[in-house]
Amino acid sequence: MSVPPRLPHLAVALDTPDAPGPFDAQHYIRLARLAERGALDFVTLGDTFARPGPDALAVLARVAPHTDHIGLVPTVTTTHTEPFHVATAVQTLDWVSRGRAGWQADVSRTPAEAALFGRRPAAPADALWREAADVADVAGRLWDSWEDDAEIRDAATGRFIDRGKLHYVDFRGTSSTGEPFSVRGPSIVPRPPQGRPVIVVDATEDAARETAAARADIALVRAEDPDTAATARAELRARAEELDRDPDRLRVLASLPVELPAPGDAAGLAELLTDWHTTEAADGFHLRPADPERDLAHLVEGTVPVLRRRGLLRRSYPGATLRDHLGLERPASRYAVRTGEAS
Amino acid sequence: MTTARKQLHLAAHFPGVNNTTVWQDPRSQSQIDFDSFVHLARTAERGLFDFFFLAEGLRLREHKGRIHDLDVVGRPESLTVLNALAAVTERLGLAATVNATFNEPYELARRLATLDHLSDGRAAWNVVTSSDAFTGENFRRGGYLDHADRYTRAAEFVATARELWDSWSEDGTPRPFAHSGQHFDIHGEFTVPRSPQGHPVVIQAGDSPAGRDFAASAADVIFTRHGTLEAGRAFSADVKGRLAAHGRTHDSLKIMPGVTFVLGDTAAEAQEKAHHIRRQQVSPQNALLTAEQIWGVDLSHLDPDGPLPDFDPEPEPKLTQGRTRLGDPQEIAGRWRALSETKGLSLRETVIEATGRQSFIGTPETVAAEMDAFVTAGAADGFILVPHLTPGGLDEFVDRVVPLLQERGAFRTEYEGGTLRSHLGLEQPAARPVWKG
Numbered sequence: 113m114s115v116p117p118r119l120p121h122l123a124v125a126l127d128t129p130d131a132p133g134p135f136d137a138q139h140y141i142r143l144a145r146l147a148e149r150g151a152l153d154f155v156t157l158g159d160t161f162a163r164p165g166p167d168a169l170a171v172l173a174r175v176a177p178h179t180d181h182i183g184l185v186p187t188v189t190t191t192h193t194e195p196f197h198v199a200t201a202v203q204t205l206d207w208v209s210r211g212r213a214g215w216q217a218d219v220s221r222t223p224a225e226a227a228l229f230g231r232r233p234a235a236p237a238d239a240l241w242r243e244a245a246d247v248a249d250v251a252g253r254l255w256d257s258w259e260d261d262a263e264i265r266d267a268a269t270g271r272f273i274d275r276g277k278l279h280y281v282d283f284r285g286t287s288s289t290g291e292p293f294s295v296r297g298p299s300i301v302p303r304p305p306q307g308r309p310v311i312v313v314d315a316t317e318d319a320a321r322e323t324a325a326a327r328a329d330i331a332l333v334r335a336e337d338p339d340t341a342a343t344a345r346a347e348l349r350a351r352a353e354e355l356d357r358d359p360d361r362l363r364v365l366a367s368l369p370v371e372l373p374a375p376g377d378a379a380g381l382a383e384l385l386t387d388w389h390t391t392e393a394a395d396g397f398h399l400r401p402a403d404p405e406r407d408l409a410h411l412v413e414g415t416v417p418v419l420r421r422r423g424l425l426r427r428s429y430p431g432a433t434l435r436d437h438l439g440l441e442r443p444a445s446r447y448a449v450r451t452g453e454a455s
Numbered sequence: 456m457t458t459a460r461k462q463l464h465l466a467a468h469f470p471g472v473n474n475t476t477v478w479q480d481p482r483s484q485s486q487i488d489f490d491s492f493v494h495l496a497r498t499a500e501r502g503l504f505d506f507f508f509l510a511e512g513l514r515l516r517e518h519k520g521r522i523h524d525l526d527v528v529g530r531p532e533s534l535t536v537l538n539a540l541a542a543v544t545e546r547l548g549l550a551a552t553v554n555a556t557f558n559e560p561y562e563l564a565r566r567l568a569t570l571d572h573l574s575d576g577r578a579a580w581n582v583v584t585s586s587d588a589f590t591g592e593n594f595r596r597g598g599y600l601d602h603a604d605r606y607t608r609a610a611e612f613v614a615t616a617r618e619l620w621d622s623w624s625e626d627g628t629p630r631p632f633a634h635s636g637q638h639f640d641i642h643g644e645f646t647v648p649r650s651p652q653g654h655p656v657v658i659q660a661g662d663s664p665a666g667r668d669f670a671a672s673a674a675d676v677i678f679t680r681h682g683t684l685e686a687g688r689a690f691s692a693d694v695k696g697r698l699a700a701h702g703r704t705h706d707s708l709k710i711m712p713g714v715t716f717v718l719g720d721t722a723a724e725a726q727e728k729a730h731h732i733r734r735q736q737v738s739p740q741n742a743l744l745t746a747e748q749i750w751g752v753d754l755s756h757l758d759p760d761g762p763l764p765d766f767d768p769e770p771e772p773k774l775t776q777g778r779t780r781l782g783d784p785q786e787i788a789g790r791w792r793a794l795s796e797t798k799g800l801s802l803r804e805t806v807i808e809a810t811g812r813q814s815f816i817g818t819p820e821t822v823a824a825e826m827d828a829f830v831t832a833g834a835a836d837g838f839i840l841v842p843h844l845t846p847g848g849l850d851e852f853v854d855r856v857v858p859l860l861q862e863r864g865a866f867r868t869e870y871e872g873g874t875l876r877s878h879l880g881l882e883q884p885a886a887r888p889v890w891k892g
């Protein structure tokens with residue numbers, strides 16, 4: 113059965129639609145703190161090489177010490193980047209935020225973006241998303257490549273680590289343009305607080321669905337109505353199951369544009385979210401404000417209290433990590449079962 | 456305070472993944488928890504340091520085909536930590552070591568410019584060039600670059616990054632860029648407006664003639680291993696001598712050797728502490744490993760408290776990967792034997808004596824005087840301090856030596872400007888007025 117098992121998740125995008133992303137750290141800190149006051153699960157910040165804006169992961173690392181609870185989910189593309197650098201940057205975001213990192217894996221489609229790197233031509237969406245799945249796969253392996261108890265600091269033998277608990281990942285994948293690539297490992301970064309940071313994929317587009325079903329903890333679906341969201345959710349869950357995943361570990365959030373020019377609009381939004389939740393259209397919501405400063409304030413002051421009164425939103429954070437907020441357990445390293453194997 | 460006095464610059468190196476960092480000490484804390492980075496960075500800022508510095512290694516070191524386990528292992532991705540540190544510091548420069556071989560100019564220039572914005576002008580990039588196939592195994596392109604090409608790529612990389620940093624007009628309009636060269640053929644628009652420093656500060660750490668030329672042509676700061684007065688003088692003269700050919704002034708390149716220090720209330724106490732630290736750094740296991748790096752063969756059957764090997768090293772030792780070579784093995788082995796025979800030292804004692812002695816050992820007064828003299832003599836413009844303990848290894852220096860340097864008039868008593876360029880006394884690069892392409 114596909115009954116949403118828990119309170120709806122609530123997340124918000126910090127992006128400034130149709131305008132260059134600001135470069136002022138205080139702007140993002142204000143927004144993230146506001147979202148944290150509403151006890152939302154996480155904030156997302158998009159990133160693209162196609163228009164002006166800062167590096168999103170850098171921005172959320174800058175925000176991390178100014179916040180205590182809120183999950184931080186930057187977009188990082190998998191197309192023209194090095195999987196090893198992407199994996200270690202996200203892993204480091206988890207360290208500096210003490211377990212609040214996520215990663216929205218995305219692709220870069222345009223010839224203009226390809227020309228900024230000059231290495232590979234642009235590729236069709238299917239190939240880009242297949243590559244993204246490989247990159248997310250190897251990132252997960254790199255995050256697991258140090259077992260949690262690899263650091264031993266054993267003075268008697270002079271060993272800082274037990275190297276039997278560090279693992280080569282020896283991953284082989286395929287780039288969007290068809291060439292093979294490989295990553296040896298292990299990561300240069302110890303296993304982070306969440307074990308594996310939370311992976312988010314925008315699964316609106318057909319080409320991204322398989323990647324989301326295979327690799328995402330959270331799938332976002334941009335939808336105009338509850339039926340569309342429910343259909344996408346059912347499909348994603350079915351595909352996850354075909355891939356031997358527990359479909360309850362793939363949370364599907366309806367991603368909705370919101371515009372709250374007046375405080376009263378916030379109550380209207382609460383009605384809408386309640387309706388969508390009642391029809392079991394999604395496991396929660398990812399809201400995309402038209403004007404983040406204005407809309408987020410109205411959301412936290414107007415929508416959040418209504419949802420709380422209805423028992424649809426928590427009043428405070430139950431735990432410390434993004435996984436805690438989402439009710440996703442901390443995964444054991446996939447290599448930990450093979451104990452004793454020397455690296 | 457005498458104004459004519461030469462001012463020294465100070466930077467704090469987060470303790471690294473080598474045996475300089477002592478982890479067996481009860482005061483040693485996590486090498487990866489963010490708290491450790493916050494502690495060291497705030498200590499450096501309390502001491503009015505120019506910048507905080509992170510090294511990089513893109514593959515875990517190996518010895519005898521296995522992951523090296525005797526030293527601290529594991530560190531964060533530098534730029535991400537520095538962005539977070541920008542939140543808990545206000546003036547301190549933030550320097551990341553990032554490899555020019557396994558990155559692309561567009562993405563890295565963007566990440567560095569973002570850090571410069573988010574820190575209000577405190578970003579620096581230490582350009583390193585390791586290009587070995589061993590490291591390449593972690594990357595899509597593999598070990599594609601010949602060792603000889605490491606600096607042609609690095610030079611073109613830095614030049615391209617500067618084109619990107621210059622691509623926006625000062626009034627905030629993006630202008631298209633196009634770069635076509637041996638290593639990069641790219642065009643389009645940069646996503647980041649000109650950052651507070653114009654260009655983040657560029658640091659270089661390499662020692663070959665090609666590396667020195669690259670520094671003389673493109674760097675603002677050199678991070679060097681020449682940490683003795685004589686070697687520093689020679690290095691400084693050599694590198695600064697190369698500046699004129701690039702149309703640069705003597706002052707436009709700062710030379711900062713990486714140095715270690717041990718403080719004591721008396722000279723004798725400092726010496727004793729220094730020796731104790733050396734014994735912690737060179738554990739029996741580490742002594743054998745160091746000897747294996749020189750001899751190029753397995754020496755696990757030897758007793759570290761016994762004599763050195765009685766045979767000659769392999770001509771081309773390859774036991775260790777992912778680490779800079781210590782030098783010519785035959786020559787080193789010869790020196791070690793002589794040392795061991797003259798002083799009657801065991802293998803471990805020889806390693807302790809022959810490697811990594813601390814640069815400055817003494818009371819705070821003597822250390823301050825020696826550092827000042829070093830800079831006054833033109834052997835360096837300042838120092839990158841490498842503490843041996845995480846994260847408290849800089850506390851005592853900041854509490855006890857910095858005030859003495861200030862009393863001597865050799866070090867700032869407050870930050871004058873907000874940017875790293877202003878701390879280092881470097882000019883702001885001129886903005887490019889119009890697109891010339």
Ligand SMILES: Cc1cc2nc3c(=O)[nH]c(=O)nc-3n(C[C@H](O)[C@H](O)[C@H](O)COP(=O)(O)O)c2cc1C
Nearest residue numbers: 510511552583584585660661662663666678679680
């Ligand atoms: C003081 C110093 C520090 C260095 N730190 C790093 C580092 O953190 N990461 C790295 O990959 N290489 C590092 N290197 C290596 C250099 O970038 C360079 O690749 C190497 O020295 C070879 O260049 P060369 O032949 O000019 O010396 C360092 C070198 C020096 C001298």
